[in-house]
Amino acid sequence: MARINQSLGEFIIENQKEFAYSSGELSRLINSIRLAAKMVNHEVNKAGLVDITGSAGGVNTQGEDQQKLDVFANDVFIRTLTNREIVCGIASEENEDYITIPGNNSDHKNKYVVLIDPLDGSSNIDVNVSVGTIFSIYRRITPMGTPVQEEDFLQPGNLQVAAGYIIYGTSTMLVYTTGHGVNGFTLNPALGTYYLSHPNMQFPEDGTIYSVNEGNYVHFPQGIKDYIKYCQQEEGNRPYTSRYIGSLVSDIHRNMIKGGIYMYPKSSTSQNGKLRLLYECNPMAFIIEQAGGKASDGVTRIMDLKPTSLHERVPFICGSKNMVEKAEEFIAKY
Ligand code: AHM
Ligand code: MG
Numbered sequence: 001m002a003r004i005n006q007s008l009g010e011f012i013i014e015n016q017k018e019f020a021y022s023s024g025e026l027s028r029l030i031n032s033i034r035l036a037a038k039m040v041n042h043e044v045n046k047a048g049l050v051d052i053t054g055s056a057g058g059v060n061t062q063g064e065d066q067q068k069l070d071v072f073a074n075d076v077f078i079r080t081l082t083n084r085e086i087v088c089g090i091a092s093e094e095n096e097d098y099i100t101i102p103g104n105n106s107d108h109k110n111k112y113v114v115l116i117d118p119l120d121g122s123s124n125i126d127v128n129v130s131v132g133t134i135f136s137i138y139r140r141i142t143p144m145g146t147p148v149q150e151e152d153f154l155q156p157g158n159l160q161v162a163a164g165y166i167i168y169g170t171s172t173m174l175v176y177t178t179g180h181g182v183n184g185f186t187l188n189p190a191l192g193t194y195y196l197s198h199p200n201m202q203f204p205e206d207g208t209i210y211s212v213n214e215g216n217y218v219h220f221p222q223g224i225k226d227y228i229k230y231c232q233q234e235e236g237n238r239p240y241t242s243r244y245i246g247s248l249v250s251d252i253h254r255n256m257i258k259g260g261i262y263m264y265p266k267s268s269t270s271q272n273g274k275l276r277l278l279y280e281c282n283p284m285a286f287i288i289e290q291a292g293g294k295a296s297d298g299v300t301r302i303m304d305l306k307p308t309s310l311h312e313r314v315p316f317i318c319g320s321k322n323m324v325e326k327a328e329e330f331i332a333k334y
Helices: 008-014 025-045 068-082 122-127 214-219 222-232 248-258 277-290 321-332
Strands: 055-059 065-067 087-092 112-120 131-139 162-168 172-177 182-188 193-198 209-211 260-264 294-296 316-319
Touching: 008 025, 008 182, 008 193, 025 068, 025 112, 025 131, 025 162, 025 172, 068 087, 068 112, 068 122, 068 131, 087 277, 112 122, 112 277, 122 131, 131 248, 131 277, 162 248, 162 277, 172 193, 172 277, 209 248, 214 222, 222 321, 248 260, 248 277, 248 316, 260 321, 277 294, 277 316, 294 321, 316 321
Parallel strands: 087 112, 209 260
Antiparallel strands: 055 065, 112 131, 131 162, 162 172, 172 182, 182 193, 260 316, 294 316
C-alpha cells in the first residue's frame, strides 16, 4: 500500500511483486536511475555557480548545440546503468548509435534496454528554467546471450515495461510508472532521499490550459490553427490559459496536475514536428495514459506507432483526454 512520505527505496521494494516476471532486476534498474538522477540534480543545481553552463563545443545527432550538462547527464546515466548487470543496451538522444553492454562476463545475459533523453530542454539551463530527464524501459526481444540489436530498441511504446521522468524544478521530482498507475516522488535534498509526494497521479479529464509554441502558428496545419482559435474563443470555460515553458517534462507535469493539453504538431517547416518518438513521446505517453490522459500524433495513438529509426520525430498531442479528443476532431476535418 503506497503511503505518503514513504521513501522511493521502500516503495520499490514493496511494489516489486507487481512486475510481471519479477526477479528484482527492474527494481534495481529503477534504483540505478534514482541514483543517477541525484547526481544530475546536484550538478544542475549548481549550474549557475560554477563555469559549467554553456556549450560543450560539440553538436548532438540532431545537429543541435550540446550543452556541457547534457554531456555530463548522458555520461552519468550511461555509467550508472552500465555498472549493474541488468541492461544490455542504451539508446540516448545524445548518441547517434545505441550502446551495446556485453555485461561483466561478456555473455550478453542482461534483459533490459533503456532509451533515454538525459537532459531535455537543456537550452533552458542558462536561464535557470526547469529541465528534465525522460526514460523508457523495454525487455529485449532478441535472444539472450547475443549482442543487443537495433530491433530491441525499435519496439512500439505499448510494449514498454516502465517509463518515467525526472523534473529538476523548484524541487526535484521523479515520476514513473510500471503499468500500475503513476507515482511521483519529491527529493529531500538535505537527506538525498525521494519521498512519495504524489501517489496515483491522475490527469484531469478536462482542463483549461493549452501549451504550444505559438510562434510557429503560421507553419501549423489548418486543423491545429483552428483548434488554437477554438482555445481562444470566449465560450463556456474558454478562453483557455496559454502556458508554454519550452521544457517538455515541465509543461506536461504541470498539465497533468492542473489539466491541459500539450501540442508539438507537424508544421510546414518540419513534417514530423520536433519531438523524438522513442525517448520523449513514448515514455511520456505511457505515463500520461497510466494517469488517465491521452497521447497521439493527432490521428494515431503514440504507443501504437511502429518505430523505424532511433531518433525519429513524431507530432505529439497529449494531455487531458477530452481536450486531446477535441484537437483530434479539428485535425480530422482536413
Ligand atoms: P531538446 O531535446 O533539444 O531539449 O528539445 C526538446 C524540447 C522540449 O523539452 C520542448 O517541449 C521543446 O523542445 C521546445 O521546442 P521549441 O523551442 O521549438 O518550442
Ligand atoms: Mg530532448
